[in-house]
Amino acid sequence: MQLSILIVNYNTENYIEKFLNDLNDQTLSSDFYEVIITNNVQNEKLRSTILNNTKIQNLNIKIVDSERNLGFGRAMNLAAKIAQGHQLLIANPDLRMLENNYLEKLLKSAESHNNYGIITTQILNDDNKDTSEYRFYEFGNNLGYDNQTNWFCGALLLIKKEIFEKVSGFDPDFFMYCEDEDLCLRIKKLNLPLVKLDELSIYHKGGSSEPLKDYAFYHRWFKSKILFANKHYSSNDFKHILDNIENKAIKKYTLYKALRFTGIAKYKSRYDKWNAMKDCVQKTKIESVDWLYFK
Structure with missing residues (x-):
């Protein structure tokens, strides 16, 4: 197994179905990857959505049920524990692949950056703006990492499973938000590079699990x-x-x-x-x- 694609569901079944449809259209054979979804809601909607979509039945999909809403990082850690892939693709449920050879290109590029820490691509929003990389951490601090990218948006992160395990995955203290910054910082402290692939792009809707800004x-x-x-x-x-x-x-x-x-x-x-x-x-x-x- 070359790749494990990890997703967290929290009332995002419709988005996940569209993303799985995109995966089915990829040029990369489904024999090379698996999809692991941590289900953070205690109902059967995710399973029924997948079962009723005949288009995606050939995909290797595993659902991990959580006893409660674990948040993002903890749920990703749960999925990573059973992942068989050498590399983990941490993916938000509301992603859409703009090219049918996206995964193939992503893995090929990863081979040319063998000693990478984390890889991402352009992540485009509704305004076609790339929201993938940031130079400052919270409250405008760069912690001495001047004039460089310091963290990637957690909507899409490619990381080797051995590296993910080496840093003990996402910090479980974070329920949601900033866990991507924290992970990238700990990867940087290992002197492993954050690699951005500008030649690749993916669409991210954003805010699908929390549409209400209250x-x-x-x-x-x-x-x-x-x-x-x-x-x-x-x-x-x-x-x-x-x-x-x-x-x-x-x-x-x-x-x-x-x-x-x-x-x-x-x-x-x-x-x-x-x-x-x-x-x-x-x-x-x-x-x-x-x-x-x-x-």
Whole structure:
């Protein structure tokens, strides 16, 4: 088995079906890869969706059931444990392949970068903008890695299984968001390169598992941002970050608290955003950072 494609499902069955259809159209024979889906919802919708699609019956698909919603990183780790491929393709469910030889080209390029840490390609959004690579970690810090790409978007990551296991996979402390940054940083610390293949591209819808941008969404997002900073920044830098974002969040929260009653939807969303950030920072300061770690 050359490749294991890992996907996490959380109410994204329709997206997964389209992605599996794309896989079926790939020039790479299904004999060379498997698809492992961790099912983060406790129902049979994913299985019935796959069973009712005759087009994809030739694909080697395995479903791993979780007892509860594990989040992204933990669910990926669960899938990786049973993966048989030498390489793992971490893939979001809402990807669409723009070329039918995408996988074949991806694996061929990986062979020419034998000592890679993580490989990605262009990841295009609805505006045809590439959202695959970033130079700064959370809150504008590059941790001394100047003038270079420091992390890749977790929507699509190719990594050797032995390397994934060497770094113990995704950090389970992250429920969702920033786990891709954390993984890339730990790979960089092994002096393994992050390789971007600009000649290849894939489409990413984005936000399929969390379409509603409400207080709960922003709270999960900011919680992970603060967790990342706590794990990787010095104590002084972390305290400085908390002070700065608390001041900013309070000002924004106060502004949008008044504007949210105007009936304009964006003001309500911005109120939720800065209210969540304010609450995350203040809870961190009051209770200590231990509350961030998921037990």
